[in-house]
Every structure is written in structure tokens, then in C-alpha cells.
Amino acid sequence: MPDEASKLLVRELTVRSAAPGERALVDGVSFAVGTERVALVGESGSGKSLTARAILGLPSPPLTAVAAELRFGAIDLQDLDARAWAALRGSRLSLVLQDPRRSLNPVLTVGWQLHEALQLHGRYSRAERLERIEAMLHSAGLAPSVLSLYPQQLSGGMGQRVVLAMMLLNGPGLLIADEPTSALDVSLRDQVLELMCGLVSAHGTGLLLISHDLQQVARHCDRVLIMYRGRIVDTCPAAALPLSTHPYTRTLWSSRPNGRTYGTELPVFDPT
């Protein structure tokens, strides 16, 4: 729904490698995200992470990204210099990655890194920063004692909560989360997703959640975009997923094994 309310508008986004004649890795993708939770789902290599990186202006060279339109609110994302990007990323447009241990600096305490996030994007006194940080830690389910810890002293779930707190500190308009729970134990995944979606709704932030697990994101998002080989092949409200008629969506939906699939073949998508 590309209307006034949409925070992010992507139209005809294409990512390709420099080599001539190669298939585009992301091929004319269009979608919009408003104040809502949208999931971008697909298998490995479908181009979902490349889409996220292109939105954030971070296509890894030798890849190049072009779009007919790429807007965040009133800002044209294709027309930003390095300085403007630095002011935008981490404040109004935030990113959570798969492995919290790689997103945090291993030689600085959690407190140092949270203070830095606020210092870079606003003018607050030390007391104001501490107040905001403690309030955010509380809503992320963390005790203030984590401030003095180093990233390697955190468990995976705690680490991802710290990253989430850091990314939401500046009250971003949109949070992009790229497989935020894949590095976590199965039992923790729902817990972290629930926390993320709760925080995002409470702050009026839009969410673009990237994942390969359709059933899991369906429980936490409003709308789902299904991506296959660089294209968005299906879009539907999360509640309507079990009824989707698209063959690829149906395959993804039923590919999770459980006790009732014992002795049966799991569905595998065959494009022919």
C-alpha cells in the first residue's frame, strides 16, 4: 500500500553483479512498509538479504543496486552522501543482524556501546542518556547490570536483546531485522521475536523482518512478502497464509517437519 502513511517505498529495485549477462540477483522488487510488521520470506539465495542491504545503501561490491524509486519518508535514499547515511542509519533507520556476537564490539562494554548510540545521534547529558538506556533495557527485559558486561559475557538471547535495545534507543521510524533469531536456540526464537514485535508496536516503528521460516514469522507479522529467485512472487496478510494458492507459498508453509509428518515426504518446490 504505497500511500502517504508508508515509511519505506521500494519500486523496481534491482541488484546485479558487475559481470555482464548475469541474471539479476534481485529483479524488479516493489513493496512498501508503513507502521506495520512486514515479513520478507524466502529460501537461501532468494535475494532477501540483498534487498535489505540495498535499502540501507550497503550493497557489497561488486554488486550494484538501482531502483525506480527508493524512499524513506520524504528522503530519497538514492541521493544520499556518506554523511547523510551516517546520520540516518542507527537513528531513524535501524538494522538488526543474525548474530549478536558479530554486531557488538568485543572490546567495549555494553554500556559504552549503548551510550555511543545516543551520543552519535543526539545531544543528551550523561544523566539523560542513562535514563533512556535504563528505560530501554527494562522494556527489553534486561537488568541494568548488563551495562558493565562485555559482549562475550552475554548469552545469545541476551546479546540479541542488547542489539535490539541499541537499535531502538533513537526511536527509529523503521527497523530492518535480517534473520534476527537464526543464531539462537529454537526455544528462544519465539521469545525474542515476541519482544521485538512488542517493542516495535509500542514505539510506532515499522518492521521489515527477514526470515526463511514462514510459519514462525506468520505468528508475529501483519503481512508477508514471499521472495523466490530475486522476485516477490506472493504477497498476503499473515492470517491468510494457510489459504494461499501460490504453489511456492504452500510449499514453504508446509515444509516444517513435525510428529504428524512422520513417514511422509515433505513438500519440496519444483519450479518445473
Place this chain on the structure above:
Amino acid sequence: MSADIAIEELHFSFNAGERPVTLFDKLKLTVGRGETFGILGPSGCGKSTLLRIIAGVQRHWSGRIRLFEHAIVPGARFKGALRCEIQMVFQDPYASLHPLHTVERALTEPLVVHGVADAGTVALERLQEVGLSAHLARRYPRELSGGQRQRVAIARALLLGPRLLLLDEPTSALDLSAQAEILNLLNRLKRSHDMTLILVSHDRGVIAHLCDRAAVMQGGRIEKILHRSELSQV
């Protein structure tokens, strides 16, 4: 049901500095012939260590272990037939394949070591059996997707006609679509080869999909055994 694996009074400790840390104490486990047995538990519960002991990789234990008709001696390397009869597939296929060896070389080496004639042909047959086309034989592991790499690792484990296949989190590095393909392959191989399977995973769904029986492990102890009727409720 005759048992393929019988473990009794198994004791195992890690040597952590001065004081050893005991993981298994009087552990008992029996796996029947042709059974697909699951081991389920959180990180650090000892499920991979148990698999490594059965594979003969971890040899510093005490107790009694019988694999098929062989009684295993602690501290000794596997000899003779056991080296063919027990094979293992690891979690990360990239780490378990030599990065500078082509698929063909990775698959012919075990055959050459065991003096199998016509190694090249046998290797190609196995490659096709796991659903990979012959032209992939010339590729290096880095040129394959995660799912393809895990197929190569499974093909390698099948080369010497194992009676027991040990699978340590074989799909947890893969996305759901690739996981579904690998689980279908394992189900098919289970029917076509006369093998006993032990599958270690922290994903209840994977265990419930594939296994006839499963042990739930916690802190080095087997808390309970789930039978098929209980697994079907997962």
C-alpha cells in the same frame, strides 16, 4: 528386537584442569537393529559427545559398549569392519569437507583407502543416489550450496556400506527448504539401505519427523525415552 547398540554403565568425564567434570555417569542406552533413534536436548547436554563416543572419535570413557557383534574397548581405535560399518555426518558440511579437494576426490578417497575396485564409478553412483548430477563431481565445496554440500557429506558416509549412520545436527545449518530436501533424502535412504540411524538434534520437529524412538537428554542424563505415539504429538 535384537540390539545393534548396547551401552551400559557408561562413564565419561572431561579433564578440565585439576578436577575432571563428569558428564555421563552410569548411562544406559539400547538401540535396536534398523531403528531410527533420536537424541534430543539443549546445547551442552552431552548429545554430541555421546555420538562421538559411539563413533569412536572420543575414546576416553569407561563402561561397556557393544556395537553389532563387537565389544568396544575404551582407549582403542576402531579396527577392521567397524571402520566401514559406522559412518558419521556432521552439522557443518563446509567444515567437514576438505576445501581444496573436489567432490570427486572427497568421494573416491575412502574407496581407495579400503581397496574398492572402480572407485570413480562407485563414487558417481553414490553422488546420483543423493540427488546430485555427475557434473558436480568436478566442483569444490565452496562452489556448492549448503544443501548440496550436506548431500555430498551424506554420499560420502554411504560409500562403504555402513550399518550404522550417525547424524549430528545434519540440517541445523540449512534453511527450511533445504532441510526438507535432506530429511526426504534420509527417509528414502533409510528404506533403501538396511541401516540403523542415530540422529542428534535440538529441533523437536526434526526428531519427531524422522525417528522411531528418541531419548531426551539433560545435563548428561537421559531423562526419558519417547516412543512413536508420544513423538506423534510433537
